[in-house]
Amino acid sequence: MITCLGDALYPRVGVAAVQVLRDLGVAVDFPAGQTCCGQPAYNSGFRDSACSTARAFLRAFAGSENVVSISGSCAAMVRDGFPDLFAGEAEEADAKALAARTYEFSEFLVDVLGVEELPVARRGTATLHHSCHARRLLGVVEQPERLLGMIAGLEYVPLPGAEQCCGFGGTFAVKMPHISTAMVDEKVDHILATGAELVVGLDASCLMNIEGRLRRRGSRLEVRHLAEVLAAGWRR
Amino acid sequence: MSVETRRAFDERVERALGDPALQRVLAEGQDYVQELTAPARAEPDWPAALDEIARVRLATLAHLDRYVDEFATNVERAGGHVFFAADAGEARRHVAGLARERGVKLVVKSKSMVTEEIGLNPALEAEGVEVVETDLGEFIVQMAHERPFHILKPAIHMPLERVRKLFSADAGRDLGDDAHALTGYARGVLREKFFAADMGITGGNFGVAATGSVVLVTNEGNGRMTTTLPRTHVVVMGVERLVPTFPDLEAILKVLPRAGVGLRATAYVTAITGPRRSGEADGPEELHVVLVDNGRSRILGGKYHEVLSCIRCGACLDICPVFRKIGGHAYGAVYSGPIGAVLSPLLDGLECHPELPFASSLCGACSEVCSARIPLAAMLRELREDYVAEVEAAPAWRLGFQAYDAAARRPWVWAAGEALALPFARLASAFVAAAGSRLPAPGVLGAWTRSRDLPGAERSSFRALWRRWGRR
Numbered sequence: 001m002i003t004c005l006g007d008a009l010y011p012r013v014g015v016a017a018v019q020v021l022r023d024l025g026v027a028v029d030f031p032a033g034q035t036c037c038g039q040p041a042y043n044s045g046f047r048d049s050a051c052s053t054a055r056a057f058l059r060a061f062a063g064s065e066n067v068v069s070i071s072g073s074c075a076a077m078v079r080d081g082f083p084d085l086f087a088g089e090a091e092e093a094d095a096k097a098l099a100a101r102t103y104e105f106s107e108f109l110v111d112v113l114g115v116e117e118l119p120v121a122r123r124g125t126a127t128l129h130h131s132c133h134a135r136r137l138l139g140v141v142e143q144p145e146r147l148l149g150m151i152a153g154l155e156y157v158p159l160p161g162a163e164q165c166c167g168f169g170g171t172f173a174v175k176m177p178h179i180s181t182a183m184v185d186e187k188v189d190h191i192l193a194t195g196a197e198l199v200v201g202l203d204a205s206c207l208m209n210i211e212g213r214l215r216r217r218g219s220r221l222e223v224r225h226l227a228e229v230l231a232a233g234w235r236r
Numbered sequence: 237m238s239v240e241t242r243r244a245f246d247e248r249v250e251r252a253l254g255d256p257a258l259q260r261v262l263a264e265g266q267d268y269v270q271e272l273t274a275p276a277r278a279e280p281d282w283p284a285a286l287d288e289i290a291r292v293r294l295a296t297l298a299h300l301d302r303y304v305d306e307f308a309t310n311v312e313r314a315g316g317h318v319f320f321a322a323d324a325g326e327a328r329r330h331v332a333g334l335a336r337e338r339g340v341k342l343v344v345k346s347k348s349m350v351t352e353e354i355g356l357n358p359a360l361e362a363e364g365v366e367v368v369e370t371d372l373g374e375f376i377v378q379m380a381h382e383r384p385f386h387i388l389k390p391a392i393h394m395p396l397e398r399v400r401k402l403f404s405a406d407a408g409r410d411l412g413d414d415a416h417a418l419t420g421y422a423r424g425v426l427r428e429k430f431f432a433a434d435m436g437i438t439g440g441n442f443g444v445a446a447t448g449s450v451v452l453v454t455n456e457g458n459g460r461m462t463t464t465l466p467r468t469h470v471v472v473m474g475v476e477r478l479v480p481t482f483p484d485l486e487a488i489l490k491v492l493p494r495a496g497v498g499l500r501a502t503a504y505v506t507a508i509t510g511p512r513r514s515g516e517a518d519g520p521e522e523l524h525v526v527l528v529d530n531g532r533s534r535i536l537g538g539k540y541h542e543v544l545s546c547i548r549c550g551a552c553l554d555i556c557p558v559f560r561k562i563g564g565h566a567y568g569a570v571y572s573g574p575i576g577a578v579l580s581p582l583l584d585g586l587e588c589h590p591e592l593p594f595a596s597s598l599c600g601a602c603s604e605v606c607s608a609r610i611p612l613a614a615m616l617r618e619l620r621e622d623y624v625a626e627v628e629a630a631p632a633w634r635l636g637f638q639a640y641d642a643a644a645r646r647p648w649v650w651a652a653g654e655a656l657a658l659p660f661a662r663l664a665s666a667f668v669a670a671a672g673s674r675l676p677a678p679g680v681l682g683a684w685t686r687s688r689d690l691p692g693a694e695r696s697s698f699r700a701l702w703r704r705w706g707r708r
Contacts, residue, residue, distance in 0.1 A: 002699075004644070006698060007697050007698040008657070008658070008661075008693075009661070009691045009693050010691070011694055011698035011700075014698040015701060015705075018706060030698075030699070030706055032699060032702075033647050034647070035643070035644040035650045036640070036644045038644075040637070040640070041640070043598055044620060044633060045617075045620030045621045045624035045629075046621075046629070046633070046634065046637045047621050049637040049638055049640070049641040050637075050641075052641045052645060053640070053644045055645075057644075132597070132598075132600055132601070133599075136601070163601070164601075165597045165599035165601070167597060169596070169597025169598055169599065170597075170598070171633075171680075172594070172596065172597045173683070174683035174684055177683040177684070178246070178250060178253055179253075179561050179595065181686075181687040181688070183560075184687075184688070186263070186560075208691045209688065211691065212689045212690065213687065213688050215669065215689040216672060216673070216687060
């Protein structure tokens with residue numbers, strides 16, 4: 001699952017995820033019917049539009065054995081939102097079945113593939129932004145930390161206030177931009193305070209928000225999705 | 237969203253965001269409470285205690301009518317009086333009437349959010365009654381003519397210097413900036429009020445149906461003074477705040493102080509069963525319990541039913557990243573934070589608080605921390621659906637999502653759209669990176685670019701790359 005944002009604006013994240021999965025021996029497919037999971041409309045109160053988008057999404061992945069998402073939030077939409085969206089509908093069973101085989105990227109590597117070591121190296125220091133939906137809706141907390149810990153030469157610096165939202169929140173970022181900006185400012189303060197050279201995340205959406213604010217504040221700090229860090233440092 | 241309410245909301249938000257002292261207090265306050273409450277939340281029996289609270293509360297709500305009857309019968313059996321107020325007006329008029337009939341001149345109050353909800357103080361003052369808040373935080377906000385900032389810590393936003401100014405103005409002399417000395421001043425003022433008061437008004441944390449007891453959880457001792465010294469004691473509480481029996485309170489009393497301030501126990505847990513009986517040394521001559529509905533029975537049994545499980549611990553306010561930035565007053569409602577953003581629209585009507593369901597990033601911290609396991613974030617999202625269905629579906633958003641869906645359902649349309657849009661996205665990104673916040677863009681784009689750069693779009697979408705490279 002490449003997600004709408006990943007498809008349009010962060011293709012490099014999808015490419016990196018495909019590379020890593022293939023290097024780990026996973027057969028990867030990209031069902032071309034996929035676009036968006038419907039979360040933007042769902043979280044904005046437009047249930048009908050969300051349902052319609054989600055129905056197409058459900059069809060696109062009907063034949064997939066496991067679905068790996070490069071976004072914790074979109075994976076949470078499928079796992080948490082779809083069963084609600086299709087409750088009492090004809091697609092309810094399909095939605096629940098898809099929810100049961102959908103994983104966030106780091107979760108899939110650690111919990112499904114059982115990855116314990118990686119041929120990945122990168123020097124320097126990195127901190128990690130735990131995305132809220134990955135953390136709270138999927139329970140993905142340790143998995144990305146463990147994967148970062150497997151990178152030879154990389155020093156992991158925990159982020160203060162790690163459980164705090166970056167302020168993206170989908171349409172929240174543009175409906176309440178003043179509050180959203182105050183939130184991302186504090187996140188950026190925390191990131192800069194770690195002194196890390198790299199900030200890693202599990203969601204292009206949070207990273208787009210954090211990077212957008214970092215750049216506006218004049219920082220050139222490197223911002224990467226976990227898949228990009230793994231793919232770039234992979235010793236092939 | 238009505239333009240006026242939105243503008244008023246934005247102004248309150250801007251005021252909070254633009255106040256550096258408030259920003260510091262909010263961040264430090266939340267961090268401090270997190271530090272205090274973290275050990276409790278890490279205790280092994282914590283999750284089970286929260287499960288138990290949720291169980292007790294939902295079991296009570298499922299038969300609330302029965303427990304209300306039982307509670308009322310037992311309050312009256314113990315010599316008290318019960319009044320059911322259907323709405324805020326009925327509750328206000330009843331309490332004001334009680335004061336009028338008894339020729340009450342001075343009311344002392346211990347902390348109660350329900351009396352805020354029904355607007356009791358102005359109603360009493362209109363009758364010529366002096367009303368004195370005796371909880372220290374409430375005493376401070378009353379003196380400042382403000383509304384409680386936080387359901388549990390009403391004056392958490394007040395720097396010591398402001399308290400010094402307020403108290404010094406009241407005293408007519410400078411009281412210095414020693415917190416103990418300032419508290420001492422309040423204590424002195426309040427002591428005289430306690431002895432002079434004709435009526436004491438409290439909230440009720442919980443009512444025990446089996447015994448007709450009102451349980452108060454307090455820390456400062458003002459609650460006991462309020463309930464024992466004046467001749468008449470009036471309890472004003474939400475009709476949902478009942479539990480079947482005393483043992484049902486166990487988990488709640490264990491969790492409430494720990495979730496709120498990290499204390500193992502509060503200083504006082506007071507159970508009041510009827511007025512003073514013959515032979516007893518203290519207590520009021522009369523006890524009146526006002527059970528306030530004010531919209532609660534509308535919530536009962538509906539899709540927001542669980543919000544009535546709330547035990548008012550304040551934990552969701554203390555973790556919420558939005559509350560951390562805008563504070564309690566910006567919500568423009570009696571109840572603030574995530575619980576307020578859910579409860580206020582349900583009690584007052586969505587049209588009165590159209591911004592509140594949207595004033596959340598849906599990060600889920602509130603749902604995670606909730607002592608009664610209320611899915612607050614899911615409810616905020618649900619309220620957005622109600623808003624769109626019942627109040628207003630802003631045409632730009634509605635059409636936007638319909639158009640987006642029309643493309644999302646047709647991958648070839650989607651792909652064509654991407655191919656068309658990407659060059660513009662690249663241009664816009666470069667343009668915004670160069671211009672920064674100097675050039676205001678319209679609409680949602682402007683809302684983003686006023687404070688943030690755009691991502692640097694690449695030449696191809698993923699799906700285009702996949703066609704060329706990905707397939708094996």
